[in-house]
Amino acid sequence: VAEISPKSGERLIVKTDAVVEGRHYLASDPADLVARKLLRVNLSDLAGKGARPLGYVVAACFPDSVSEAWIAAFAAGLAQDQKVFGLPLLGGDTTATPGLASFAVTVFGSVRGRIPRRADARIGDDIWVSGYLGDGALGLLASKGALGGLSPDALAYLVDRYRLPRPRLDFGRRVLAHARASMDISDGLIADLQHICDASRVGATIEAAALPLSGAASEVLADDPDLLPTVMGGGDDYEVLFTAAPAKAAKIAAAARAVRVPATKIGRIHQGREVVVLDRGGRKVELGQRGYRHF
Amino acid sequence: VAEISPKSGERLIVKTDAVVEGRHYLASDPADLVARKLLRVNLSDLAGKGARPLGYVVAACFPDSVSEAWIAAFAAGLAQDQKVFGLPLLGGDTTATPGLASFAVTVFGSVRGRIPRRADARIGDDIWVSGYLGDGALGLLASKGALGGLSPDALAYLVDRYRLPRPRLDFGRRVLAHARASMDISDGLIADLQHICDASRVGATIEAAALPLSGAASEVLADDPDLLPTVMGGGDDYEVLFTAAPAKAAKIAAAARAVRVPATKIGRIHQGREVVVLDRGGRKVELGQRGYRHF
Numbered sequence: 001v002a003e004i005s006p007k008s009g010e011r012l013i014v015k016t017d018a019v020v021e022g023r024h025y026l027a028s029d030p031a032d033l034v035a036r037k038l039l040r041v042n043l044s045d046l047a048g049k050g051a052r053p054l055g056y057v058v059a060a061c062f063p064d065s066v067s068e069a070w071i072a073a074f075a076a077g078l079a080q081d082q083k084v085f086g087l088p089l090l091g092g093d094t095t096a097t098p099g100l101a102s103f104a105v106t107v108f109g110s111v112r113g114r115i116p117r118r119a120d121a122r123i124g125d126d127i128w129v130s131g132y133l134g135d136g137a138l139g140l141l142a143s144k145g146a147l148g149g150l151s152p153d154a155l156a157y158l159v160d161r162y163r164l165p166r167p168r169l170d171f172g173r174r175v176l177a178h179a180r181a182s183m184d185i186s187d188g189l190i191a192d193l194q195h196i197c198d199a200s201r202v203g204a205t206i207e208a209a210a211l212p213l214s215g216a217a218s219e220v221l222a223d224d225p226d227l228l229p230t231v232m233g234g235g236d237d238y239e240v241l242f243t244a245a246p247a248k249a250a251k252i253a254a255a256a257r258a259v260r261v262p263a264t265k266i267g268r269i270h271q272g273r274e275v276v277v278l279d280r281g282g283r284k285v286e287l288g289q290r291g292y293r294h295f
Numbered sequence: 296v297a298e299i300s301p302k303s304g305e306r307l308i309v310k311t312d313a314v315v316e317g318r319h320y321l322a323s324d325p326a327d328l329v330a331r332k333l334l335r336v337n338l339s340d341l342a343g344k345g346a347r348p349l350g351y352v353v354a355a356c357f358p359d360s361v362s363e364a365w366i367a368a369f370a371a372g373l374a375q376d377q378k379v380f381g382l383p384l385l386g387g388d389t390t391a392t393p394g395l396a397s398f399a400v401t402v403f404g405s406v407r408g409r410i411p412r413r414a415d416a417r418i419g420d421d422i423w424v425s426g427y428l429g430d431g432a433l434g435l436l437a438s439k440g441a442l443g444g445l446s447p448d449a450l451a452y453l454v455d456r457y458r459l460p461r462p463r464l465d466f467g468r469r470v471l472a473h474a475r476a477s478m479d480i481s482d483g484l485i486a487d488l489q490h491i492c493d494a495s496r497v498g499a500t501i502e503a504a505a506l507p508l509s510g511a512a513s514e515v516l517a518d519d520p521d522l523l524p525t526v527m528g529g530g531d532d533y534e535v536l537f538t539a540a541p542a543k544a545a546k547i548a549a550a551a552r553a554v555r556v557p558a559t560k561i562g563r564i565h566q567g568r569e570v571v572v573l574d575r576g577g578r579k580v581e582l583g584q585r586g587y588r589h590f
Binding site: 001002003004005006011012013014015016017018019020021022023024045046048049057058059060061090091092093095096097098099100101102104106108115183 | 296297298299300301306307308309310311312313314315316317318319340341343344352353354355356385386387388390391392393394395396397399401403410478
């Protein structure tokens with residue numbers, strides 16, 4: 001049993017997530033990266049609400065057959081990111097399982113002022129994202145050897161982005177003061193924007209040409225434009241997706257510059273319920289792969 | 296992402312616990328009871344700190360082969376105990392696993408005033424427990440058919456106590472205002488009292504004759520006195536174990552009467568580090584089985 005103490009005037013939020021061997025990661029993946037991604041995926045949820053991390057608890061189920069070395073590397077990964085993010089371990093439970101490994105992390109954050117909800121988008125809002133889209137989904141393909149003809153640097157960049165998300169905590173805390181609806185992108189841009197549209201009872205249009213792409217992702221898309229749906233629907237982005245009144249654009253841009261993470265306006269909220277993507281010529285892009293993908 | 300809102304002036308505590316198929320329960324156990332025990336085990340931790348339940352989050356990993364009926368019964372069990380304990384579900388994550396089922400619950404509680412710690416025992420304190428000891432451990436034996444010659448009523452009572460713990464929430468909130476050290480008993484009386492002694496840097500002596508036993512447990516022990524170590528070390532009690540200044544005895548008894556749960560003085564804190572059990576004649580009882588047992 002542990003105590004959690006948000007500062008006075010701050011509101012406490014909580015998020016829980018499970019990862020499972022053979023579903024979210026492979027037993028052959030480096031244990032320290034499995035641990036760090038587990039924390040970062042949850043931290044990304046806090047980033048999407050503009051929260052400051054307060055701490056976490058973890059329930060770890062290790063297979064009877066796990067090696068001491070694997071557990072040690074897993075613990076070292078947790079310890080490393082505890083330091084990186086100033087995220088104390090508040091408690092936990094460790095148990096052996098006759099099955100596969102599974103881990104559940106519950107992370108706590110505090111928010112000063114308003115907590116931006118999915119349901120807060122309004123007609124006329126701009127749609128924004130932090131950072132770059134698609135690196136995680138393309139990194140998964142790259143790590144499986146499914147992306148040919150990529151430069152070694154681009155390959156390494158994408159695989160790293162897949163394995164080790166960068167939760168946009170500073171971005172969330174600085175930029176979301178100017179936002180209406182907000183959440184982090186984990187299931188893919190289209191699926192998560194649809195979540196916002198469903199909750200806010202609005203529709204959305206995205207300009208494909210406006211999507212922010214890393215150099216590596218641009219290289220991949222130039223080679224194979226058919227991967228655009230993967231960029232928009234593949235998931236594992238862990239960027240912040242938010243809407244804001246058009247009058248806030250300058251403040252958003254300034255706040256994003258201050259934390260040195262790009263903020264890009266990618267579309268507009270309007271009446272309806274649907275998420276539509278338009279190409280450079282104003283034609284609807286077919287979205288084969290929408291959201292939520294596990295291997 | 297969910298918000299947790301303790302009342303002003305209250306302190307927030309958190310506890311997380313994992314249960315795993317094949318280790319903490321069997322796939323053949325009723326799914327609703329698996330779910331209810333999962334919640335109750337965590338609520339017992341809150342009871343041991345005198346906390347009021349605020350809500351919980353759950354991360355559930357269901358095997359690919361699980362039936363819809365099992366999941367429905369599991370969810371119904373959660374819903375039932377949400378009502379019983381006024382415990383809202385604040386969030387969760389559900390995932391499929393190629394392995395066995397596992398569940399992690401993180402429960403939140405609020406405490407008004409001081410949170411009693413394991414490290415708060417002082418030399419001269421009385422040692423108290425709520426309710427009855429050993430019913431859970433004997434219930435596990437009974438459910439395996441390992442207890443012969445028991446009346447059907449006693450058998451049913453013990454199996455039920457093993458399957459469905461009664462977290463002593465009212466007791467904790469009313470009685471622990473008068474306590475020093477406190478925790479709930481999950482690993483067994485001896486192991487958990489040793490935790491208090493280690494944290495408080497004290498020793499403890501228990502009078503075996505003073506241990507509160509249910510009618511069913513008395514029946515079992517009369518038949519086989521060698522089961523005393525199981526009663527003291529078997530675990531699954533989910534009672535409150537606490538120490539208090541002797542001057543508080545009358546207030547403790549009155550508070551316990553008010554919530555209609557027995558409070559029993561079973562021993563004394565003294566110098567040293569060890570936990571000793573004395574029989575009626577003042578001889579040391581050998582403790583074969585100490586704490587922590589899973590099947």
